[in-house]
Amino acid sequence: MTAVVPSASEVEEGGSRYDRLIQPARVHGTLYTDPSIFAEELRKIWHRTWVFVGHESEVPQVNDYVRKQLADQDVVMTRDKEGEVHLLINRCAHRGLQVCDDKSGNSSSFRCPYHGWTYRNTGELLGYPYNKGYGGKKQLPLGMGKVARVASYQGFVFGSLAEEGPSLEEHLGAAKGEIDRLVGLAPAGKVSLDAGWLRHKTRSNWKFLAENETDGYHPQFVHGSIFGVTGSPIGELYSDNSTAVTRSLGDGHSENDLRPEFRGFAEPMRWFGTTPDRVPNYVAAMKEAHGEDADRLMIEGAPHVMIFPNLFIAEIQVFNIQPVGVGECVQYSTAVQFDGGHELNMRMVSQSIGSVGPAGMLLADDTEMYERNQRGVAMADPEWLDVRRGLHRESVDENGFTIGTATDETGMRGFWNHYKTLMTAPDEGQDD
Amino acid sequence: MVTVNALTELPPRPDTAGELVDIPHGWEVRDVEQFLYKEARLADENDYDGWEALWTDDAIYWVPVDGEGDHPRTTVSIIFDNRSRISTRMKQVKTGKRYAQAPPSNLRRIIGNVELLGGRANAAGEIDLEIGANFMVLESRDRGNTLWGGRTTYRLRRIDGQIRLAYKKVVLVDNEQAVPTLGFLI
Numbered sequence: 259m260t261a262v263v264p265s266a267s268e269v270e271e272g273g274s275r276y277d278r279l280i281q282p283a284r285v286h287g288t289l290y291t292d293p294s295i296f297a298e299e300l301r302k303i304w305h306r307t308w309v310f311v312g313h314e315s316e317v318p319q320v321n322d323y324v325r326k327q328l329a330d331q332d333v334v335m336t337r338d339k340e341g342e343v344h345l346l347i348n349r350c351a352h353r354g355l356q357v358c359d360d361k362s363g364n365s366s367s368f369r370c371p372y373h374g375w376t377y378r379n380t381g382e383l384l385g386y387p388y389n390k391g392y393g394g395k396k397q398l399p400l401g402m403g404k405v406a407r408v409a410s411y412q413g414f415v416f417g418s419l420a421e422e423g424p425s426l427e428e429h430l431g432a433a434k435g436e437i438d439r440l441v442g443l444a445p446a447g448k449v450s451l452d453a454g455w456l457r458h459k460t461r462s463n464w465k466f467l468a469e470n471e472t473d474g475y476h477p478q479f480v481h482g483s484i485f486g487v488t489g490s491p492i493g494e495l496y497s498d499n500s501t502a503v504t505r506s507l508g509d510g511h512s513e514n515d516l517r518p519e520f521r522g523f524a525e526p527m528r529w530f531g532t533t534p535d536r537v538p539n540y541v542a543a544m545k546e547a548h549g550e551d552a553d554r555l556m557i558e559g560a561p562h563v564m565i566f567p568n569l570f571i572a573e574i575q576v577f578n579i580q581p582v583g584v585g586e587c588v589q590y591s592t593a594v595q596f597d598g599g600h601e602l603n604m605r606m607v608s609q610s611i612g613s614v615g616p617a618g619m620l621l622a623d624d625t626e627m628y629e630r631n632q633r634g635v636a637m638a639d640p641e642w643l644d645v646r647r648g649l650h651r652e653s654v655d656e657n658g659f660t661i662g663t664a665t666d667e668t669g670m671r672g673f674w675n676h677y678k679t680l681m682t683a684p685d686e687g688q689d690d
Numbered sequence: 691m692v693t694v695n696a697l698t699e700l701p702p703r704p705d706t707a708g709e710l711v712d713i714p715h716g717w718e719v720r721d722v723e724q725f726l727y728k729e730a731r732l733a734d735e736n737d738y739d740g741w742e743a744l745w746t747d748d749a750i751y752w753v754p755v756d757g758e759g760d761h762p763r764t765t766v767s768i769i770f771d772n773r774s775r776i777s778t779r780m781k782q783v784k785t786g787k788r789y790a791q792a793p794p795s796n797l798r799r800i801i802g803n804v805e806l807l808g809g810r811a812n813a814a815g816e817i818d819l820e821i822g823a824n825f826m827v828l829e830s831r832d833r834g835n836t837l838w839g840g841r842t843t844y845r846l847r848r849i850d851g852q853i854r855l856a857y858k859k860v861v862l863v864d865n866e867q868a869v870p871t872l873g874f875l876i
């Protein structure tokens with residue numbers, strides 16, 4: 259007779275499935291491959307927490323709308339006649355058809371093509387044909403589906419399908435400061451995400467992306483080919499002797515804080531790979547907007563922050579990661595545009611085209627890693643992924659955040675901590 | 691190079707700049723097709739040096755999203771390379787560590803419906819030949835097989851008796867949807 263002996267860690271930790279699968283120095287491969295875990299993630303993360311959906315600048319005018327994705331939900335982001343932004347779920351209250359079929363446009367109302375029910379761009383039911391069949395006009399207490407809570411921060415629009423929960427600002431916590439840093443680089447104090455979106459289909463679990471975004475260990479290897487041929491100094495920022503730090507910002511958010519490196523050089527615009535004399539109008543506009551503080555902002559540069567679960571700001575690019583299934587997701591990426599910073603905007607578009615999206619000279623290689631990672635974790639042995647790098651040398655910074663060196667897995671550990679908290683929370687309606 | 695300081699100085703979009711005029715003299719359909727097939731073969735066989743040598747110095751290699759795409763200076767595209775970025779792209783892949791193409795994809799494509807569309811003035815004031823064609827490519831790699839299809843607009847020019855490629859715009863049929871990594875030369 260063979261006895262199945264549980265491993266020491268299983269005996270010690272006991273607790274829920276996720277306590278066993280997520281341990282301080284390792285996580286289990288099934289977290290990326292098990293369809294039942296993905297189904298649970300949809301309920302407990304994607305349908306509950308604040309998810310980045312789009313940016314207010316994508317619907318600049320009253321009655322503008324654009325179709326967006328919120329995990330498995332087809333969502334229409336609209337701006338109503340009062341200027342308020344809504345996230346409608348693209349589903350007719352009659353028989354469930356998709357109501358809006360255009361990708362974007364301008365309209366105060368939508369008409370379902372099936373039986374002609376019409377909705378205001380707030381989701382409110384306006385009317386239905388042959389209304390005697392319902393006892394007259396305005397008889398039905400129905401409307402299009404709505405994302406329960408919608409909020410924005412610096413124009414970044416988030417939705418939560420849960421009626422209740424932490425506010426967006428509570429959820430963002432310390433990550434707010436990173437968004438502020440980005441916006442601080444726009445002379446007019448606003449950024450726009452109106453340069454269109456690349457859509458990169460990725461055969462990988464979404465968590466590989468979330469973890470990789472602030473993994474400072476991989477750039478020298480995965481991106482060595484492009485750093486080498488362009489003579490890019492970026493690789494050095496993620497080397498073993500870099501002064502940059504990886505910071506867990508709490509709530510699953512993390513960043514590679516490159517400011518220590520850039521402060522060392524003290525050269526404005528070095529973060530952008532240029533010098534003030536090549537972008538004089540931008541520099542002048544920043545000085546006008548920020549006075550004495552402009553140099554500091556232009557030295558320190560833009561953030562490199564992963565905001566749980568799906569917003570990644572990579573200096574001048576913004577990524578919106580949306581899961582499709584346990585082994586597939588889509589990366590939507592665009593170039594940040596600075597209001598009042600025309601001189602930089604076309605450069606940011608050009609650099610983004612070179613770097614990100616399906617043919618990007620950086621992101622295509624990251625994506626190749628995500629996909630090979632997904633194939634790798636389907637193998638039987640070893641069952642675990644190691645996330646201990648730098649655990650022994652972590653420290654706590656002056657604000658109480660855990661930090662590691664530029665190449666440590668501090669961000670991933672913060673991600674898993676928060677993930678576990680969300681996944682071990684009770685299911686809706688099972689609290690009793 | 692011109693520095694663009696404000697949106698008002700935006701150059702015209704490269705696909706519709708100027709106007710389409712009559713087909714310039716001296717072009718035989720058969721020669722044109724042979725050139726397109728050669729370009730396709732070099733791309734299929736990942737012959738990066740041979741492919742790069744086809745381009746003119748004012749090259750534009752453009753793969754937009756959302757149909758014909760918006761202005762490539764103000765909106766993102768899958769690829770919008772000038773000659774120097776084509777060269778960077780080739781240098782990167784030739785390191786052998788451009789993992790999206792290491793190992794390289796196995797590829798074969800068919801080009802059809804080749805049509806001489808007209809002529810278009812280039813920066814030097816000469817008239818380049820503009821051609822349209824449809825294509826399908828089967829790509830195979832560990833990720834799986836991917837079928838790519840679309841329409842390409844080419845502009846050709848003769849330099850010292852040789853046909854060269856000045857412009858290639860590839861409109862993928864599925865460019866309104868998410869597409870997988872496009873690491874090879876489309």
Ligand code: FES
Binds near residue numbers: 372373375
């Ligand atoms: S399903 Fe929309 S009107 Fe019937």
Ligand SMILES: [Fe+2]
Binds near residue numbers: 477481620624
């Ligand atoms: Fe990377």
